[in-house]
Amino acid sequence: MAEDTLARMFWSRIDRSGDRPAQQFKRDGTWQTLTWRQVGEIVREAALGLIALGRRPGDAVGLLSASRVEWVQADAAILSSGCITIPIYPSYPPELVAYIVNEQAGSDDDFNEFVFGRAKTDTATESTKSRPNK
16 A cells, blocks of 8 residues: 555554554653554544544544644544644634634534534634624
């Protein structure tokens, strides 16, 4: 299989590197190491979760997070499920977050609920309600 997508490259690397270190991070003052196989298990579970929640190939999935190991895992899960990662940085002002969500989702309330869950910002919610259907 040609490695023509990031998801295929990721899974190919897991096949080749299994028990070798993939990610290192500090948690509670102690360095932790995850192997490629462990990261693959995390990513597989998250990708299956996205699919179970109704995400389909080509769907946009917002990823709101600071830089951390879980960001990489979530991104790999989104790509592995065939979806498109829409990075949303925590430093963005609410108006920019609303713009990103509305541009990617149009009037898709499922997308907005999936991205923000119960923690929707007032700005994003109001912008979505006032936007006409495409």
